[in-house]
Amino acid sequence: MLLPEAFYYRNDVTRIARDLIGKALYTRLDGEITAGLIVETEAYSWKERGCHAYDSRMTQRNAVMFDEGGHAYVYLCYGMYNLFNVVTNRKGKAEAVLIRALEPMEGVNIMQDRAGVQHSKRITSGPGKLTRALGIDRTHNGVPLRSRQVWLADVGYKVGKKEIVASPRIGIDYAGEDAQLPWRFILKDNEWVSK
DNA sequence: TAGAGGATTGAT
DNA sequence: TCAATCCTCTAC
Numbered sequence: 001m002l003l004p005e006a007f008y009y010r011n012d013v014t015r016i017a018r019d020l021i022g023k024a025l026y027t028r029l030d031g032e033i034t035a036g037l038i039v040e041t042e043a044y045s046w047k048e049r050g051c052h053a054y055d056s057r058m059t060q061r062n063a064v065m066f067d068e069g070g071h072a073y074v075y076l077c078y079g080m081y082n083l084f085n086v087v088t089n090r091k092g093k094a095e096a097v098l099i100r101a102l103e104p105m106e107g108v109n110i111m112q113d114r115a116g117v118q119h120s121k122r123i124t125s126g127p128g129k130l131t132r133a134l135g136i137d138r139t140h141n142g143v144p145l146r147s148r149q150v151w152l153a154d155v156g157y158k159v160g161k162k163e164i165v166a167s168p169r170i171g172i173d174y175a176g177e178d179a180q181l182p183w184r185f186i187l188k189d190n191e192w193v194s195k
Numbered sequence: 196t197a198g199a200g201g202a203t204t205g206a207t
Numbered sequence: 208t209c210a211a212t213c214c215t216c217t218a219c
Contacts, residue, residue, distance in 0.1 A: 076214060
């Protein structure tokens with residue numbers, strides 16, 4: 001079942017980041033469907049320094065974060081990796097959830113081909129890797145998450161509160177104190193969580 | 196318009 | 208620990 005628009009409109013990005021654990025991300029590109037269960041996320045908000053839209057500073061790159069929740073924010077990191085985010089909250093309130101790792105569900109052979117490997121290990125266990133596996137790139141920036149190309153769904157996977165572990169976010173030392181916020185969420189003991 | 200640096204990754 | 212790789216943002 002597609003996640004409803006109201007799921008994204010909520011004014012609490014960390015809650016949404018938690019709720020996304022155990023949901024599924026799908027893509028359908030050239031008729032090929034690939035999907036994975038979300039096992040790791042990070043929340044970002046205009047209120048803190050880790051965020052591209054800190055202090056509500058809008059640039060050409062982050063503009064989609066200021067749009068209505070329920071869109072994709074995809075940008076290039078370190079010159080070679082596309083990172084996929086779920087835009088949340090209402091128009092003008094720049095918040096997003098970075099999807100950091102997936103457990104492969106559907107189209108595993110297609111994902112292996114895109115990763116250039118013969119086995120399924122570790123092909124979606126990181127934010128740069130999962131976009132490659134699902135075929136997501138910057139052409140998907142701004143795409144609605146209820147579209148035919150990219151969508152998020154509840155597949156009936158149940159996650160208990162105790163199965164979600166919070167910790168500081170990765171790779172944002174430049175954010176000072178805000179780097180300590182426990183805004184990274186993982187599905188406990190899942191082998192697909194990033195290193 | 197130049198220069199610095201980055202929400203990563205995999206090899207050393 | 209380090210380089211790959213190039214886009215984005217800031218400052219001049």
